[in-house]
Amino acid sequence: MSDRDKTGSTDHAAKPAPAAVLTPLDDRLADLVALYEDLHRHPELGFQETRTAAEAARRLTGCGYDVTTGIAGTGVVGVLRNGPGPVALLRADMDALPVTEDSGLDYASTVPGRMHACGHDVHVTCLLGAADLLAAGRAHWSGTLIVLFQPAEEVGSGARAMLDAGLYSKGLVPTPDVVLAQHVAPFGAGLIAYCPGACMAAADSLEITFHGSGGHGSRPETTIDPILMAASFVQRVQSVVAREVAPKDRVVVTVGSFHAGDTANVIPDRAVVRLSVRTFDETVRAAVLAAIDRIARAEAAASGADRAPGTEVLDSFPVTVNDSTTLREVNERFTELFGEQRLFAYEPATGSEDAGLLATAAGAPLYYWWLGGWDPEAFQTALAAGRLAQDIPSNHSPRFVPVVRPTLTMGVEALTAAALSRLAPPAKDAGQTRQDGSAAVV
Known part of the structure; x- marks a missing residue:
């Protein structure tokens, strides 16, 4: 049974301290660096993460977790039951992107046209590191820990697919009392950014096919040109943000793909446009999508x-919403561990995430924070020069490769501290500590 109240809060004063659990991290760091570099060399796209999933399952089994594999194809969960107390779920996404790496690193991707350009290899490594430490340090906490490795976040399908496969409904894992996750970002390593409330946008990706009537390029009057039709749409659709959305409502409409025809002297029968829409309010979202449809027609x-x-x-991704109580209580632990100067508030990001579905489906609070991953000196130099956009590659860039240290160290520490902030101290009726270091709960 969980000890959280209706707001999801717990007694902070009684929470287990992370120091004892984190003590072995230095000895494990070399193995985690090797794991990270291996994952980076071997990126896998959404629902194809078989190699990554197998390594996650192997390591979790070795740490004593009850492991279930093959959820929605490649999803992996590990459950560690350690006496009475809350159920905390830590989540990492596993998939890479169809990007050709341009980092020049000796551990660059070996797969043509595939790259961990969004740092999910960092996420997997940090969660496996935290899972190891929390299992080894189970004498210092009580409750149930779920570690979840999710496929296909980049296409917005992985969390929903795992839920549809019975993650909660079929009892593959206990229903969590809290969901915790982090994402590496292009700011200084050693920092954590947070955003209360709506922290990431809803996203809808659309493919619109315009149908015309093709013919010879020398006789356009005998055709209905879908290229001109679609090009007019691409320009006109930007008026939705400029003229139909209030300035206070943050909306982004981006056309990222335009395909039509095969040769210069033939007008094709159709043109295909792909675009993404980012919003933070459901009413605004519905209005923007309706306007896009109206303009296309x-x-x-x-x-x-x-x-x-x-x-x-x-x-389609939902808005990612942080629970204010959980954010505050976890941040208190972050402050104790890292110092107040390492945390800073951040504006809501127009990027999108599906981790919130795992919390919503459980009726549990979510806290999702950003982990700095760029060389601190390079970041500060670019910031001082006003050249962040020019000099610091963003997520999805072929040059986005976080520095190994202190990114991995802080990522493991943050996940571990966040979990301990929601779990309970060792049960008072726990017996003697076993030789393996685990509490013998009766």
Whole structure:
């Protein structure tokens, strides 16, 4: 049974301190660095993370977790039951991106056109490190720990797929009382950024197909040109943000793909546009999506098309919302461990995440924070010169590769401290400590 109240809070004064649990980290760091470099060399796309999942399962089994594999194809969970107390879920995503690496590192991706350009290799390594320390230090806490390795975050499908596969409904794991996760970001390593409330945007990726009537490029009057139709749409759709959304509502509409035709002198039958929409409010989201559909149809009608555009939703992420109580209590532990100067508040990001689905489905609070991963001196130099955008690669860049230290160290420490802030101290009726260091709970 959980000891949280209706807000998800627990008695902070009674929480286990992380110092004793974190003591073995220095001895384990070389192994974690090797693991990280290996994962970085071998990136796998969403729902293809078989190698990564196998390594996660192997390590969790060795640490004494009850492990379930193959959830939604490649998802892995480990459960460590350690007496009465709350159920805390720590989550890491595993998938890479279809990006060709341009880092020049000796452990760069060996897979053409694939790269861990968003740092999910950092996430997996840090969670395995924290899972190891928390298992070894189970004499210092009580409760149930779930560590979850999720596929396909980049396409917005992984968390939903694991839930649909029965993560909670079939009892693959106990229903958590709290969900905790982190994401490496392009600011100075050794720092943690946080954002209360809505911290990441909802995202909808759409594919719109404009249908025309093709023909010879020398006789455009005999055709209905879908390229002109779609190009007009691409320009006009930016008016949604500029003229239909209030300044206080943060919205981003980005066209990222435009495909039509194969040669210079043939007008094709269709043009395909892909775009993403980022919003923070459900009413605004609905209005923006309706406006996009209206403009697409209007441009087709203006061109004389005899067929309306077709729209397919490629993926959809909900707004990621941090629970204020959980954020405050975990940040207290971060402050004790790292010092107040290492934490800073951050504006809501227009990037998107699906970790919140794991919390929403459980009716549990979520805390999702950002972990600095860039060389601190390089970051400060770029910041002082006003050149962050030019000099510091962002997530999804072919040059986005976090520094190994102190990124991994702080990532492991942060996940461990966050878990301990929500778990309970050792049960008072625990027996003598076993030889393996675990509490013999009766």
